[in-house]
Amino acid sequence: MSDDHGKFVLERDHVQQLLEVLLRQGYGVIGPTVRDGAIVYDTVSSIADLPAGWTDEQAGGSYRLSRRKDQALFGYAVGPNSWKRFLHPPVVRLWQAKRQGDRFEVQEAVPEDRKIAFLGVRSCELEAILIQDRVFVHGRQVDTRYQSRREQVFMVAVNCAQAGGTCFCASMNTGPRVRSGFDLALTEVLEDGRHYFVVEVGTDAGAEVLRELPHRPAQHAERESADQVCAKTAATMGRTMDTVDIKDLLYRNYENARWDQVAARCLTCANCTMVCPTCFCTTVEDVTDLQGEHAERWQKWDSCFTMDFSYIHGGSVRSTPKSRYRQWMTHKLATWIDQFGTSGCVGCGRCITWCPVGIDITEEVSAIRKSEPDKNAKQNHGNP
Amino acid sequence: MLEAPRVPASPHPMVPQPWCVRRSWWETEDTFSFSMEPHHGSPTFQFSPGQFNMLYVFGVGEIPISISGDQAKGETLVHTVRAVGATTRAIGSLQPGAQLGVRGPFGSSWPVRQAMGKDLVIVAGGIGLAPLRPVVYEVLASRPKFGRVCLLYGTRTPDDILYTKELQKWSKGADLQTLVTVDRAGQDWTGNVGVVTTLIAKAEFDPDHASAMVCGPEVMMRFTIRELEKLGMRSDNIHISMERNMKCAVGFCGHCQFGPTFICKDGPIFRYDRIRHLLAIREM
Amino acid sequence: METLERIVADHSFARGLNARHLELLAGCASNVRFAANQVAFREGEEANEFYLIREGKMAVELHAPERGSINILTVGEGEVLGWSWLIPPYRWSFDARAIEPTRAVALNGKCLREKSERDSELGYQLHKRIAQIMEERLQATRLQLLNLYEIHA
Numbered sequence: 081m082s083d084d085h086g087k088f089v090l091e092r093d094h095v096q097q098l099l100e101v102l103l104r105q106g107y108g109v110i111g112p113t114v115r116d117g118a119i120v121y122d123t124v125s126s127i128a129d130l131p132a133g134w135t136d137e138q139a140g141g142s143y144r145l146s147r148r149k150d151q152a153l154f155g156y157a158v159g160p161n162s163w164k165r166f167l168h169p170p171v172v173r174l175w176q177a178k179r180q181g182d183r184f185e186v187q188e189a190v191p192e193d194r195k196i197a198f199l200g201v202r203s204c205e206l207e208a209i210l211i212q213d214r215v216f217v218h219g220r221q222v223d224t225r226y227q228s229r230r231e232q233v234f235m236v237a238v239n240c241a242q243a244g245g246t247c248f249c250a251s252m253n254t255g256p257r258v259r260s261g262f263d264l265a266l267t268e269v270l271e272d273g274r275h276y277f278v279v280e281v282g283t284d285a286g287a288e289v290l291r292e293l294p295h296r297p298a299q300h301a302e303r304e305s306a307d308q309v310c311a312k313t314a315a316t317m318g319r320t321m322d323t324v325d326i327k328d329l330l331y332r333n334y335e336n337a338r339w340d341q342v343a344a345r346c347l348t349c350a351n352c353t354m355v356c357p358t359c360f361c362t363t364v365e366d367v368t369d370l371q372g373e374h375a376e377r378w379q380k381w382d383s384c385f386t387m388d389f390s391y392i393h394g395g396s397v398r399s400t401p402k403s404r405y406r407q408w409m410t411h412k413l414a415t416w417i418d419q420f421g422t423s424g425c426v427g428c429g430r431c432i433t434w435c436p437v438g439i440d441i442t443e444e445v446s447a448i449r450k451s452e453p454d455k456n457a458k459q460n461h462g463n464p
Numbered sequence: 465m466l467e468a469p470r471v472p473a474s475p476h477p478m479v480p481q482p483w484c485v486r487r488s489w490w491e492t493e494d495t496f497s498f499s500m501e502p503h504h505g506s507p508t509f510q511f512s513p514g515q516f517n518m519l520y521v522f523g524v525g526e527i528p529i530s531i532s533g534d535q536a537k538g539e540t541l542v543h544t545v546r547a548v549g550a551t552t553r554a555i556g557s558l559q560p561g562a563q564l565g566v567r568g569p570f571g572s573s574w575p576v577r578q579a580m581g582k583d584l585v586i587v588a589g590g591i592g593l594a595p596l597r598p599v600v601y602e603v604l605a606s607r608p609k610f611g612r613v614c615l616l617y618g619t620r621t622p623d624d625i626l627y628t629k630e631l632q633k634w635s636k637g638a639d640l641q642t643l644v645t646v647d648r649a650g651q652d653w654t655g656n657v658g659v660v661t662t663l664i665a666k667a668e669f670d671p672d673h674a675s676a677m678v679c680g681p682e683v684m685m686r687f688t689i690r691e692l693e694k695l696g697m698r699s700d701n702i703h704i705s706m707e708r709n710m711k712c713a714v715g716f717c718g719h720c721q722f723g724p725t726f727i728c729k730d731g732p733i734f735r736y737d738r739i740r741h742l743l744a745i746r747e748m
Numbered sequence: 749m750e751t752l753e754r755i756v757a758d759h760s761f762a763r764g765l766n767a768r769h770l771e772l773l774a775g776c777a778s779n780v781r782f783a784a785n786q787v788a789f790r791e792g793e794e795a796n797e798f799y800l801i802r803e804g805k806m807a808v809e810l811h812a813p814e815r816g817s818i819n820i821l822t823v824g825e826g827e828v829l830g831w832s833w834l835i836p837p838y839r840w841s842f843d844a845r846a847i848e849p850t851r852a853v854a855l856n857g858k859c860l861r862e863k864s865e866r867d868s869e870l871g872y873q874l875h876k877r878i879a880q881i882m883e884e885r886l887q888a889t890r891l892q893l894l895n896l897y898e899i900h901a
Binding site: 402 | 476477478479480482503520522523524525526548559561562563565707708709711712714715716717718719721723724726729745746747748
Binding site for chain 3: 391392393394395396397399
């Protein structure tokens with residue numbers, strides 16, 4: 081797609097005009113901002129809202145913002161949020177109902193018609209969105225609410241100029257370079273006193289937006305600079321995950337002693353599921369007013385780490401933290417593949433960064449691999 | 465192949481359709497059945513045996529309940545409910561004419577068609593008889609298409625026996641070997657006493673040429689399968705009904721996951737050989 | 749260092765066995781230890797051995813999804829754990845877990861079955877003892893079933 085459209089150059093200051101064009105076209109623009117000591121995706125209307133000159137330092141259980149030496153607009157990796165909160169909102173009212181004697185009438189909540197533009201979508205985040213598309217749109221049932229929100233999104237992707245401390249998108253084959261699914265993709269280049277973006281056009285809608293901006297075809301040297309940025313990022317990942325045969329590895333290790341080890345550390349705080357861009361579990365809450373005249377059904381984010389999540393007949397099926405951690409990790413890396421055709425993990429590293437005790441999913445996989453004898457893997461319970 | 469689940473034709477799968485309670489009656493001290501008719505719209509409700517609906521009581525909550533009625537009588541929709549929590553008790557106290565919200569039918573179904581031409585063993589434990597009753601209805605409606613058919617039903621005490629009149633009717637009239645047992649009984653009971661697996665030895669069927677459909681508490685199903693396999697039944701001829709926490713019933717909320725399966729759409733009916741490895745893992 | 753034969757002979761299971769049978773039994777025996785909480789076997793696994801408990805305590809358990817592992821019986825010092833090795837299809841019906849550090853003699857079921865086929869007197873002696881244990885356990889189970897401590901209105 082992008083080859084048909086070619087590569088262009090946008091000067092740093094023209095990003096302001098990009099915002100203006102999008103606003104003019106009726107998009108609500110959501111982009112990175114600095115808030116509460118983190119990069120948070122929120123409404124932006126001007127280039128001044130962007131985190132110019134900020135970067136993040138991430139490690140297991142640790143996240144800090146710090147000042148860059150330059151004024152890069154997208155010089156950070158990923159913050160605690162993902163775009164998930166806009167496409168699959170944490171709290172959604174599904175319907176309302178009014179009682180009339182013995183009867184009641186249900187009124188479906190009309191989804192708000194809003195065009196939104198995402199500014200600064202990382203490759204891992206884009207892949208995460210595509211993964212959630214498979215869950216909500218490409219299955220036997222379609223979540224029409226998600227679908228309508230999704231269809232109205234204008235995506236401005238950004239190729240990462242540096243890998244985060246906990247990133248491993250290269251291992252998961254989800255980055256650092258965006259491949260498809262974007263309207264426009266930007267690679268930020270700061271060199272020799274210049275600050276510009278090499279722009280790739282992904283769709284006709286993207287081309288239309290670019291047409292309204294001052295731009296010109298990228299020169300060979302500029303395209304090379306952009307390529308080097310991406311290559312450097314790919315080579316400096318914070319983590320790696322060996323995904324060879326990972327589904328079968330986890331399927332045959334349900335009884336591995338490693339789960340007890342990680343369970344001793346896991347607080348079942350559910351942070352990982354909140355920050356994960358692909359976790360999609362929700363609960364359904366039926367509420368009513370005090371008089372019992374008016375009822376509503378709400379859909380809210382939920383986490384497999386809660387005790388209630390697997391409750392049936394007076395008890396929870398997964399009552400131990402071990403079983404809940406095991407459920408999360410094997411779902412993310414193994415059963416997801418059988419359910420939706422791809423891994424559930426995009427290697428963004430958020431779960432590692434935001435875990436209060438720094439549990440590292442890449443380390444857990446590695447430990448399980450190492451625990452197996454060198455030759456053919458032992459046949460344990462759980463091997464289908 | 466399992467019968468394909470029918471995707472309900474509702475405006476949005478999370479919006480309940482209005483149905484009205486027609487009649488409700490207590491089967492035992494804590495379990496009742498009730499019939500419903502649609503408030504408006506389609507006069508018949510199409511479902512396959514083993515499927516379930518999400519039943520919503522205004523202002524109280526929503527729960528998954530297997531359909532326990534006869535799909536040939538689609539004008540009324542029948543469910544059997546054990547009153548153990550707020551929502552189930554609320555349904556139990558609804559009067560005729562009261563409205564309930566219904567979403568469904570959901571899930572996979574018992575492979576009744578696939579069971580034709582062979583013997584059929586139906587093993588039910590406790591409330592597990594409810595999702596199997598539609599199978600009995602369907603089998604009796606096409607009885608000549610099946611070989612020998614046995615219904616083995618076990619429950620706690622004689623007071624907990626469901627559908628007593630029908631069981632009597634089947635054991636006397638229909639060409640259906642009906643065996644009932646209880647875990648304990650008083651002096652008045654002259655029937656079998658012993659856990660339901662003890663009925664398997666009494667059942668008349670050819671294990672080499674039979675299908676089995678088993679529903680009840682998971683432990684009961686595990687032990688029933690052991691007995692069936694001891695007789696030589698193949699694991700791909702045995703189907704069971706699984707249960708897990710359910711919220712949306714359409715595969716989006718993630719609660720009902722059992723290994724890689726979603727019980728709401730890949731189940732609740734599963735061919736045993738496909739999930740036997742999952743059943744062996746604790747806290748799955 | 750006690751010989752295995754001596755250890756087996758000391759256990760109540762072996763009481764009354766003649767020297768030849770004791771020797772045959774010891775020939776299929778080995779010492780085992782279970783740490784506290786260690787799982788000895790799981791439901792569905794091949795039942796290849798049974799255990800003469802010398803010291804400690806084992807729990808016979810059944811796992812139900814919403815209840816977790818239910819302890820239905822404990823087997824301690826001087827008692828015997830496991831008879832599934834004797835009854836086809838030779839698979840454990842329950843789980844067994846050590847509640848405390850436990851020392852036991854493991855007797856190989858396959859080995860004993862084979863020896864019993866050749867020496868039916870040995871087979872008879874083993875079956876007699878296992879039948880006794882089964883009778884005790886069945887009695888106990890029946891009484892447990894009655895839920896005697898509940899108030900039955």
